[in-house]
Amino acid sequence: MARIVSRALPFASRSSLRLPLPPPFPGAALVRSAAAGSPLPPAAEAALAASLLSWRGHTATPESSIAAPPPFAGFLAGIRRFRKGRRGQASAKRSQPQDAPPPPPPPPPPPKEREIELVARIGIEEDMPDDPEVLNIVEILKLNVPMAMKIALDGLLDSSYSTRDTSISDVGKYDKVEVSVLLCNDNFIQDLNKEWRDVDCATDILSMSQYIPDLDVPILMLGDIVISVEAAERQAGEKGVTLLDEVRVLVVRGILHLLGFQHESSNEAAAELEKEEQLILKSLRWKGKGLAKSVLDSSKPQTDSLDGQVTNDLKKAGSLRFYKPKFKYIFCDMDGTLLNSKSQVSARNAEALREARSRGVNIVIATGKARPAVIDALSMVDLSGRTGIVSESSPGVFLQGLLVYGLEGRRIYKRNLDQEVCREALSYSIENKIPFVAFSQDHCYSMFDHPLVDSLHYIYHEPKAKIVPSIGQLLETAEIQKVLFLETPERISSALRPYWAKAIEGRAHVVQAQPDMLELVPPATSKGNGVKVLLNHLSISPDEVMAIGDGENDIEMLQLASFGVALANGSDKTKAAANVIGATNDEDGVAQAIYEYAF
Amino acid sequence: MTKAIPKIGSRKKVRIGLRRNARFSLRKSARRITKGIIHVQASFNNTIITVTDPQGRVVFWSSAGTCGFKSSRKASPYAGQRTAVDAIRTVGLQRAEVMVKGAGSGRDAALRAIAKSGVRLSCIRDVTPMPHNGCRPPKKRRL
Numbered sequence: 174m175a176r177i178v179s180r181a182l183p184f185a186s187r188s189s190l191r192l193p194l195p196p197p198f199p200g201a202a203l204v205r206s207a208a209a210g211s212p213l214p215p216a217a218e219a220a221l222a223a224s225l226l227s228w229r230g231h232t233a234t235p236e237s238s239i240a241a242p243p244p245f246a247g248f249l250a251g252i253r254r255f256r257k258g259r260r261g262q263a264s265a266k267r268s269q270p271q272d273a274p275p276p277p278p279p280p281p282p283p284p285k286e287r288e289i290e291l292v293a294r295i296g297i298e299e300d301m302p303d304d305p306e307v308l309n310i311v312e313i314l315k316l317n318v319p320m321a322m323k324i325a326l327d328g329l330l331d332s333s334y335s336t337r338d339t340s341i342s343d344v345g346k347y348d349k350v351e352v353s354v355l356l357c358n359d360n361f362i363q364d365l366n367k368e369w370r371d372v373d374c375a376t377d378i379l380s381m382s383q384y385i386p387d388l389d390v391p392i393l394m395l396g397d398i399v400i401s402v403e404a405a406e407r408q409a410g411e412k413g414v415t416l417l418d419e420v421r422v423l424v425v426r427g428i429l430h431l432l433g434f435q436h437e438s439s440n441e442a443a444a445e446l447e448k449e450e451q452l453i454l455k456s457l458r459w460k461g462k463g464l465a466k467s468v469l470d471s472s473k474p475q476t477d478s479l480d481g482q483v484t485n486d487l488k489k490a491g492s493l494r495f496y497k498p499k500f501k502y503i504f505c506d507m508d509g510t511l512l513n514s515k516s517q518v519s520a521r522n523a524e525a526l527r528e529a530r531s532r533g534v535n536i537v538i539a540t541g542k543a544r545p546a547v548i549d550a551l552s553m554v555d556l557s558g559r560t561g562i563v564s565e566s567s568p569g570v571f572l573q574g575l576l577v578y579g580l581e582g583r584r585i586y587k588r589n590l591d592q593e594v595c596r597e598a599l600s601y602s603i604e605n606k607i608p609f610v611a612f613s614q615d616h617c618y619s620m621f622d623h624p625l626v627d628s629l630h631y632i633y634h635e636p637k638a639k640i641v642p643s644i645g646q647l648l649e650t651a652e653i654q655k656v657l658f659l660e661t662p663e664r665i666s667s668a669l670r671p672y673w674a675k676a677i678e679g680r681a682h683v684v685q686a687q688p689d690m691l692e693l694v695p696p697a698t699s700k701g702n703g704v705k706v707l708l709n710h711l712s713i714s715p716d717e718v719m720a721i722g723d724g725e726n727d728i729e730m731l732q733l734a735s736f737g738v739a740l741a742n743g744s745d746k747t748k749a750a751a752n753v754i755g756a757t758n759d760e761d762g763v764a765q766a767i768y769e770y771a772f
Numbered sequence: 773m774t775k776a777i778p779k780i781g782s783r784k785k786v787r788i789g790l791r792r793n794a795r796f797s798l799r800k801s802a803r804r805i806t807k808g809i810i811h812v813q814a815s816f817n818n819t820i821i822t823v824t825d826p827q828g829r830v831v832f833w834s835s836a837g838t839c840g841f842k843s844s845r846k847a848s849p850y851a852g853q854r855t856a857v858d859a860i861r862t863v864g865l866q867r868a869e870v871m872v873k874g875a876g877s878g879r880d881a882a883l884r885a886i887a888k889s890g891v892r893l894s895c896i897r898d899v900t901p902m903p904h905n906g907c908r909p910p911k912k913r914r915l
Binding site: 295351353379399 | 811813814815816817818820822824828830833835871873874875876899900901903
C-alpha cells in the first residue's frame with residue numbers, strides 16, 4: 174500500500190519552519206475569546222482540580238478556541254509534567270473495575286488552558302434509517318471515543334514502535350485534538366472505497382487522515398473514521414459480540430491508523446498495531462479482541478456447549494433491527510434451475526444473485542456438473558472468479574454430491590464409483606454402442622467421438638471429454654466419480670434404467686437428472702448428502718438455508734433446507750417435497766424465488 | 773482589478789493569562805495580508821479553514837464548530853461555506869493558493885465559496901492521502 178507521503182515530513186523541517194518566528198511577534202497568536210483567570214490553587218486542591226478537569230476533558234464539549242501562546246521552555250515543561258500526572262491517574266483508574274458506565278456529566282465550564290480538549294464528533298450518514306440502536310451507539314460513542322483517544326495519545330510518548338509514522342509525536346502544544354467518526358451503510362462506504370482507493374467493494378472501516386504537518390494552529394485535526402454499521406453488524410454476528418463492542422473495536426483501530434500505525438505494509442507493522450490495540454482495549458476493558466486474534470480464535474474448535482449458548486444469547490441481544498436477510502445461504506441447482514432451456518443464465522437471474530450477494534447472502538451451487546462447467550457457465554454473466562459466487566476458492570457441491578468443496582475451495586468430500594461397476598458400465602456401452610462420459614473430478618473421459626458427447630461441452634459447458642482408447646487405460650488413469658449415459662429419453666426409460674437399476678443393485682445408484690441422461694453414482698450418495706457435509710463444514714444450521722432446485726436429485730436438498738423452492742418445470746416428486754413452487758427456469762424462476770422469499 | 777472587499781474594522785479582545793509568565797496583551801484578531809495559502813481540512817463532521825502567509829505562518833483559522841454549527845445527524849455543506857467566507861473576509865486576501873484535504877461534505881461548499889469570494893486563485897491542490905482499509909473479516913466461528 175502506498176505510504177502517506179504528506180505525513181512523512183521530517184521533524185527538522187517543522188522546527189526550521191518555526192525558527193523564523195520571533196517570540197514577541199504580535200500577530201503570531203490569535204485571540205478569539207477572553208479567558209477569565211483565577212489565582213493558582215494550592216497543591217492539594219490542584220490535584221483534585223486536575224482530576225476533575227481530566228474527567229471533564231473526556232466529554233464532547235462545545236468548541237471554544239483559546240489562542241496558543243508563543244512556545245517557550247517553561248510552558249512545554251509544565252505541559253509534560255502535567256501529562257505525566259494524568260498517566261498516573263489513568264493507571265489508578267485502570268485498577269478499579271468499571272461495572273457501570275459513568276453517568277453523563279453536566280455541561281462543564283470552559284476547560285482551563287492546561288487541559289488538552291479531546292473532541293470526538295460522531296455523525297450518522299444521511300441515508301441511514303433512524304434506528305434507535307444506532308442512535309444509542311452514537312450517544313455512547315460520544316463518551317467512549319474521547320476515552321480511547323486519551324489512552325492512545327498518552328501512549329505516544331512512551332511508545333518505541335519502529336514502523337509507526339512519527340509525524341504526530343507530541344500533542345502537548347495543541348489545545349484540542351479532534352476526530353470525526355461517521356457511521357454509514359455499505360453503499361456509502363463502497364462509494365468512498367471506490368473513489369479514494371479504487372477498490373469497488375464495501376469494507377468495515379476507512380481511516381482518512383486530515384493531519385497537515387506544518388500547520389501551526391491550536392487544533393490537531395486527526396481525521397475521519399468511517400464505519401459501515403452493516404459490515405460491523407455482520408462481523409459482530411460472526412464473533413458473537415454486540416454491535417456496540419464491534420464498533421468500539423473498529424474505532425480504536427481507526428484512531429491508531431490516524432496516529433500512524435499500519436497493518437498493510439509488513440508483518441512487523443501489523444504486530445505493533447495489534448499490540449497497541451490490545452493495550453487500549455485492555456485499559457478500557459472493552460469487549461472484543463483485535464481482528465487478528467479473532468481469526469486465530471475462530472479456527473479453534475468450540476467444544477463447550479455452554480459457550481455456544483452464551484454466544485447465541487449475545488447474538489440475539491446485539492441483533493441489528495433495520496435489516497437482516499432471512500437466510501444466510503442459498504443452495505441453488507444449475508441444470509433446469511439457474512440455467513434455462515438453452516443452458517444459459519438469464520440477466521435477471523444474474524442480477525438477483527448479485528443483489529443477494531451484496532446483501533450478505535451466500536450463494537452455494539449444488540449441481541451434478543463438474544466445477545469447471547459451473548465456472549464456465551457463470552463467467553458468461555460475470556459471476557465467476559474470486560469476487561463472484563463460484564470460483565476455485567468458494568464452497569460448492571458438484572457431481573451430484575460426489576465432490577464437495579468447503580471454505581477457500583478446499584475439497585472436503587470425495588466418493589468414487591466402484592471399479593467393477595465402472596468396468597461393467599463401460600463394457601455395456603461398448604457392446605450396445607451407447608455413448609458414455611466418465612467424470613473424474615475436473616475432467617471428463619470418453620471412448621466415443623460422438624455428437625452427444627460433444628453436446629455436453631458446447632451446450633452444457635462441461636469440460637471437453639478426452640478420448641481414451643481402452644477401458645483398462647481409462648480405469649488406470651482416472652478415479653471415476655460417476656458415469657453418464659447419453660441416449661434418447663424413450664430408450665433410457667424403457668431399456669437402460671430398468672436394466673441398470675437391477676444390475677448394480679447394492680453397489681451403485683441410478684440418478685436421472687435430465688430426461689436424456691442416465692447417471693451411475695456410488696450408493697447412499699446424493700446431492701442432499703453433499704449439502705449435509707457442507708453444512709457441517711460451514712457450521713451452519715438448516716434454519717439459515719434456502720434451497721432451489723427442480724430435479725429428482727434435488728429432493729433431499731429441498732427437504733434438508735428450512736425453505737425449499739421447486740421450479741414449475743421440475744418433476745412432480747420434487748414439487749411435492751418443496752415448500753413452494755416457483756416459476757419455470759425459462760421464466761427466471763431463481764430470480765423470482767430470491768426476490769420473493771429470501772429478502 | 774478585483775472588486776474591493778468591504779473593510780472590516782479591527783476587533784480588539786483582551787485576555788488575561790493564567791500562567792506565571794502571564795502578561796496583559798492587546799492585539800488585533802488577525803493580521804491582514806494580501807497573498808497567502810488557504811488550507812481546507814474537510815472531515816465528515818467538521819470543516820477547518822486555515823489561512824497562512826506564503827511562508828506558512830498561520831494568520832487566521834476558523835472551523836464550523838466555531839461558527840456555531842453542531843449536529844450529530846449530518847454535517848452541513850453550509851457550515852463549510854460559512855467557515856470559508858468567515859476566513860476570507862477577516863483576513864482580506866486577494867491572492868491565494870488552496871490546499872484541500874479530506875472527503876467531507878463541507879469540502880465542495882468551501883471550495884465554491886472560496887472561488888466565488890473574489891480571491892484570485894493561483895492553484896487548487898488536493899492533498900488528501902490514501903485512506904486505510906480495515907482487515908478482512910475473520911472466518912466464521914465453528915460451534
